[in-house]
Amino acid sequence: MGVSTSAPEEGVAVVTMDFPPVNALPVRGWYDLAAALRAAGADPGVRCVVLTAAGRGFNAGVDIKELQRSADHAALIGANRGCYETFAAVYDCEVPVVAAVHGYCVGGGIGLVGNADAIVASEDACFGLPELDRGALGAATHLARLVPQHLMRTLYYTSRTVTAHELHRHGSVWRVVPREQLQDAALRLAREIAAKDGSLIRLAKAAINGIDPVDVRRSYRFEQGFTFEANLSGVADRVRDTFGTAGKEPS
Template sequence: MFREELHEDGILEIVIDRPPVNAFSIGLLHDLAVRLGRVAGEAEVRTVVLRADGRGFCGGGDVKEVEALPGFEGILGQSSGSMTLSLAVLQCAVPVIAGIHNYCVGVGALVAGSADIIVASRGTRFVMAEIDNGATAGAVQALKLMPEKRVRAAMMTADPVLAEELHALGTIYRLVETAEAVAAEARAVASRVASKSPQAMRRLKTSLGNTTKAHEMMALYRAEMSYTYELNILGEASAGRTAFIEGKRGSYAD
């Protein structure tokens, strides 16, 4: 579901490839988190580029998988997996550059919010669609992408926030013209970062407070998830996911 390549300059490029829309399964969330965690013991890695092939960066969590699993196994796995991956990006021992193209939905936006630097293509849609899927989590990472009032509007309406707006806010570092240009630009930015002293860069990443922020995020995320679990117990969440699966609600990755 993803491939990786370690370039000569110390860039570890991780490319998500899960057609048709790069929906993140529970297994993918887990495997990406584990891979990022291993970077701490890999001195040859100086920076990570996390991007995707295909139609867009991330179509959200795999709703069909969540509904297919028995009991609450699906929502528990998806929610805890999203939190774990977000924290793995935040706590990665080296800077993580996220290359985003076309769309970045749900957990994709959480991952982008945890990355150190974002490169995106014009017109990319960042969507916090949790309200339509019986979920409440996401504000913790979304606040790293945009101001509080903008987060509220984005989460309450589930309307897309365009990359151009986030670039104007300073959240997106590089805005490129086409989706095809994202990979090259992300590697160029990563190369600039990788050219610095690797020991100094790892210490800089730590000094920016990522470990402290991770503890704060975990507590806040657990509080957010409690309301998501309530909605699932009530059956409200399943109804929203079923409407999506049956085609009564369009995909944000269209």
């Protein structure tokens, strides 16, 4: 349970999330994931990182129950900062990051894959931002890297999800494979990337980040300000309590 790193083959590091039952990460988990990603990217022997997850789905975002247990805003601030650090760790990783997604990828999961360099998904994968149903805002920055602008807005306002096949048609998912083939498919892509010269692949990552039209750190931080405003006004608690009573979980 937690975050682990393995090296299944030369040049490739696999960072795995394992937070039962639904991979909704607590504050500490976000920071641990950020640290693992940064460490993997800084390893001179690593030329590609695969980000994956154990269990029912890839990532269900923030642990809402932890927020509800907090008597003040400490957990909210921690989650905001933890998500910011982790999404930035994916983006700033010194080598390309391949996200291997199965099941649900919602909320904070979109922040992870939106900042990844490539996405391989299983046929059962679905992607979305149910933030408005959970008393939160944010990660539209990252959803906009996966789908066109108007579709992003529609998905954001409705909390609907899209399938891996739909994202493949938009070009943001590289391959869609049966679930039992996901790890092999992700490793195959990582192996192809890792075959490049290590110094050159790092220069390539820095160069591509440097020409991005949107500063993902600044735009996401801007969004987070509205999340905090929603919490201060009491709107977020009201919506979150409704979500918790309904007992919704990613399926």
